[in-house]
Amino acid sequence: MNRAMNSARILLFVLLPMFAFAQDDLLNQLQKEDSARTIPVTATFKSTRVVNGHSVETMKKNHMDFRISHRFGAVNSGAYQFFGLDQATMRLGFEYGLTDKFMVGVGRSTSQKVYDFFGKYKLIEQSTGARNIPISVTLFGGTGIATVNKELEFQDKIYYTAQVLIARKFGEKFSLQLSPTWLFRNHPEVTGDEKLLLAVGIGGRYKLSKRVSLNAEYFYTAREKNTITAPYHDSMSFGVDIETGGHVFQLHFTNSLGMIEKQFIGETTGTWGKGDIHYGFNLSRTFSFDKKSKRVPN
Amino acid sequence: MSAVILTVLGMVCQTSQVNAQNALYSTNGGNTRFSSETPLENINAENKKTQAILNTSTGELAIRMNMTDFVFPNKLMQEHFNENYIESAKYPTATFSGKIDKAIDYTKDGEYDASATGKFTVHGVTQTRTISGKMKIESGKISIASNFQVALTDHKIDVPEIVFVKIAQKIDVKTQYTLAPLKK
Numbered sequence: 001m002n003r004a005m006n007s008a009r010i011l012l013f014v015l016l017p018m019f020a021f022a023q024d025d026l027l028n029q030l031q032k033e034d035s036a037r038t039i040p041v042t043a044t045f046k047s048t049r050v051v052n053g054h055s056v057e058t059m060k061k062n063h064m065d066f067r068i069s070h071r072f073g074a075v076n077s078g079a080y081q082f083f084g085l086d087q088a089t090m091r092l093g094f095e096y097g098l099t100d101k102f103m104v105g106v107g108r109s110t111s112q113k114v115y116d117f118f119g120k121y122k123l124i125e126q127s128t129g130a131r132n133i134p135i136s137v138t139l140f141g142g143t144g145i146a147t148v149n150k151e152l153e154f155q156d157k158i159y160y161t162a163q164v165l166i167a168r169k170f171g172e173k174f175s176l177q178l179s180p181t182w183l184f185r186n187h188p189e190v191t192g193d194e195k196l197l198l199a200v201g202i203g204g205r206y207k208l209s210k211r212v213s214l215n216a217e218y219f220y221t222a223r224e225k226n227t228i229t230a231p232y233h234d235s236m237s238f239g240v241d242i243e244t245g246g247h248v249f250q251l252h253f254t255n256s257l258g259m260i261e262k263q264f265i266g267e268t269t270g271t272w273g274k275g276d277i278h279y280g281f282n283l284s285r286t287f288s289f290d291k292k293s294k295r296v297p298n
Numbered sequence: 299m300s301a302v303i304l305t306v307l308g309m310v311c312q313t314s315q316v317n318a319q320n321a322l323y324s325t326n327g328g329n330t331r332f333s334s335e336t337p338l339e340n341i342n343a344e345n346k347k348t349q350a351i352l353n354t355s356t357g358e359l360a361i362r363m364n365m366t367d368f369v370f371p372n373k374l375m376q377e378h379f380n381e382n383y384i385e386s387a388k389y390p391t392a393t394f395s396g397k398i399d400k401a402i403d404y405t406k407d408g409e410y411d412a413s414a415t416g417k418f419t420v421h422g423v424t425q426t427r428t429i430s431g432k433m434k435i436e437s438g439k440i441s442i443a444s445n446f447q448v449a450l451t452d453h454k455i456d457v458p459e460i461v462f463v464k465i466a467q468k469i470d471v472k473t474q475y476t477l478a479p480l481k482k
Contacts, residue, residue, distance in 0.1 A: 026360035027395045030349040033326065039366060039390075043381050060373035100373075172387050210382045211458070245464070246374060288372040 041126040044136055044169040045177075047248045047284055048095065048103075048120075050203035051217040051237035052256055052264040053179055056138040056167040058122050059097030062289045067093040067107075069259045069282040076275035084279060091259040109260055116260045118142030118161075126169060138165040144260060156187035161261040173207040181219070183266055192229035198222040199265050205241070215239045215252070219265045235268040250282040321355040321404075323440050328475035330363055332448075334466040341375060341465065343368040350475040352440060357398035359414050359442075361475070364391055383455055389422040394429070402433060409434045412442075423453040431473070440477045447471065
């Protein structure tokens with residue numbers, strides 16, 4: 001009797017851990033089956049813009065981004081201009097995701113009275129897991145019509161932009177982007193300026209918290225700076241992204257006044273050294289037109 | 299005597315292993331939905347790639363899902379869910395690993411009330427929970443359905459104060475898994 005009890009005890013003792021292990025075995029088995037998946041890397045940037053320039057992010061299908069962007073006058077314009085806040089240029093934009101990878105947008109800038117149109121296509125998405133892709137690549141193509149000068153022929157009001165946006169999210173916090181840019185103006189603002197301008201942008205973001213990130217951006221232009229025919233400098237911007245529900249606020253300081261590629265890459269007249277810095281913000285509000293969503297977020 | 303015990307032990311282990319292999323039911327396409335309802339906003343999301351596996355001879359049950367597989371109608375919400383609330387990069391999965399509490403005759407078709415007790419892990423926090431639901435056995439397949447709630451505070455999921463009123467403190471979860479015999 002005693003022996004039987006003992007052996008039963010031993011049996012129980014030996015079997016118990018087996019049962020305990022078996023449960024985790026099942027879980028491990030699920031994990032093994034799942035190891036062949038590819039996990040896309042999302043949210044490389046919080047918004048479709050780094051600061052001025054486009055980021056690799058696109059709007060998702062049936063989602064509209066309503067953007068209001070402002071740039072104020074130069075901070076060094078003194079107390080009379082209230083350090084730039086008396087003057088403001090703005091751009092209104094409606095940007096929409098046709099698919100999860102392809103978006104289009106239209107905008108209107110008060111500066112030079114420009115209508116701009118663009119398309120952006122996510123060509124390669126960074127991913128981990130079974131298919132390990134180290135970078136995201138998005139193609140950007142845009143055109144615009146500067147309608148301020150009524151005397152110009154229609155084709156002289158037009159410019160074109162093409163960019164290959166290459167980005168990598170290095171971790172939860174840090175993302176970096178390179179933006180080779182091709183900018184063609186049918187009629188440059190200053191006579192004698194080259195029609196074609198090549199530039200490369202470098203931009204990044206560092207997440208300070210879950211909802212706040214620090215952004216910086218610099219566009220190097222392949223031309224001599226500050227000449228008579230091209231009295232321009234490179235664009236450099238620093239900003240903070242703050243995200244609250246459906247809104248992203250981007251607050252920044254930049255030496256560029258324009259918010260479209262032609263202007264901030266091609267026609268930045270201010271320099272940081274002299275204090276020609278403009279305070280500005282982008283306000284982005286996303287609306288979902290997906291039929292399944294009953295209400296838009298806030 | 300000890301030799302006898304060992305032999306018996308060996309036999310028990312062997313049989314249970316054989317049984318375990320024959321009695322595995324699983325799915326990789328289970329449906330897990332959750333909803334948060336407040337007067338201000340209703341949020342719904344669905345994961346159609348939930349994995350579940352059941353050992354009918356031991357009653358052991360494991361469920362596993364990737365948080366990034368939850369699809370929201372609003373993609374910005376989806377991004378916030380992954381980035382800000384559930385922190386999918388840090389805690390990529392939600393799992394349950396436990397046992398069906400009462401033995402069920404899996405050979406007979408029918409619908410049974412059932413419950414399972416085990417380790418429930420979300421957002422890296424494990425709770426021991428008993429989750430009840432229904433099991434349906436029909437033409438060689440086992441369906442498991444359950445409704446239960448997950449309290450955000452139980453799993454250390456932070457909601458900032460400005461969106462506090464828009465997200466329910468207890469999230470309703472509905473699961474529906476149809477398990478078929480696992481083919482080796």
